[in-house]
Amino acid sequence: VPTNKIIVLDANILIRAVLGKKVRGILEQYVSTTQFVTPDICYQDARKYLPSLFEKRNLPVQNALDVLEKLNCLVESIDASLYSLYEEEAKQRIAIRDIDDWPIVALSLMLDCPIWTEDADFFGAGVATWTSDRVHLYLS
Numbered sequence: 388v389p390t391n392k393i394i395v396l397d398a399n400i401l402i403r404a405v406l407g408k409k410v411r412g413i414l415e416q417y418v419s420t421t422q423f424v425t426p427d428i429c430y431q432d433a434r435k436y437l438p439s440l441f442e443k444r445n446l447p448v449q450n451a452l453d454v455l456e457k458l459n460c461l462v463e464s465i466d467a468s469l470y471s472l473y474e475e476e477a478k479q480r481i482a483i484r485d486i487d488d489w490p491i492v493a494l495s496l497m498l499d500c501p502i503w504t505e506d507a508d509f510f511g512a513g514v515a516t517w518t519s520d521r522v523h524l525y526l527s
Contacts, residue, residue, distance in 0.1 A: 392421040392526060394517070395495045396462055397488075397504035398429035398436075403519065404462075405437055405454045410519055414461040417526040423462040424498070426490035430455070430464050470494045484508035501525060 403410040414423060437451040473493035481492050485508040492512055495502050501515035509516045517525050 392417075393498055393500040394421060394423060394522070394525065395491055395498065395500060395502045396423055396425040396429065397491050397502060397506055397509075398425070398432035399505045400503050400519070401425060401429055401433040401455065401458060401462065402437060402440070403505070404458055405433065405451050406440065411458075411461075413519070413522060413526070414458070418461050421526055424465050424494065425462050426470060426494050427464045427466055428490050465494055470497045473497050480512040480514075481508065484512070 400410060404414060405411075417423075433455055434452065437455060438448045441448045441451045467490065470490060470493040473496045474489060477489040477493035477496060478486055481488050485506075488506070488508055491502055491504070492509070492514060495514045501517055502509055503517050503519070503522050505518055
């Protein structure tokens with residue numbers, strides 16, 4: 388599949404793709420022209436937070452985890468060994484906001500591409516960010 392764009396997804400976007408149709412629809416619409424990637428830790432975070440979100444909504448937790456696993460065909464998980472070379476620079480850029488977000492910044496730096504997030508912590512980190520209500524402008 389020829390891709391001409393690449394974008395790094397934050398864990399909150401993976402969670403939104405499981406919880407609702409809008410984000411998943413965007414992923415499905417643009418997967419033929421865009422490479423969607425996320426640090427491996429973001430899938431781990433989604434696996435950690437989705438069960439409680441589904442329990443609060445009285446929805447079956449296994450459904451959430453099944454949908455998350457199916458996202459693997461749309462959003463590629465990138466191993467930490469690949470982006471860890473950018474760890475120090477990423478931590479310096481994100482430290483005043485949320486240093487735990489460094490893998491997302493590191494992957495963005497490594498691939499020289501923007502981040503898709505709903506998290507304002509990335510603003511001012513020196514990487515382009517897109518939110519779900521505007522990401523179609525980048526993707527189209």
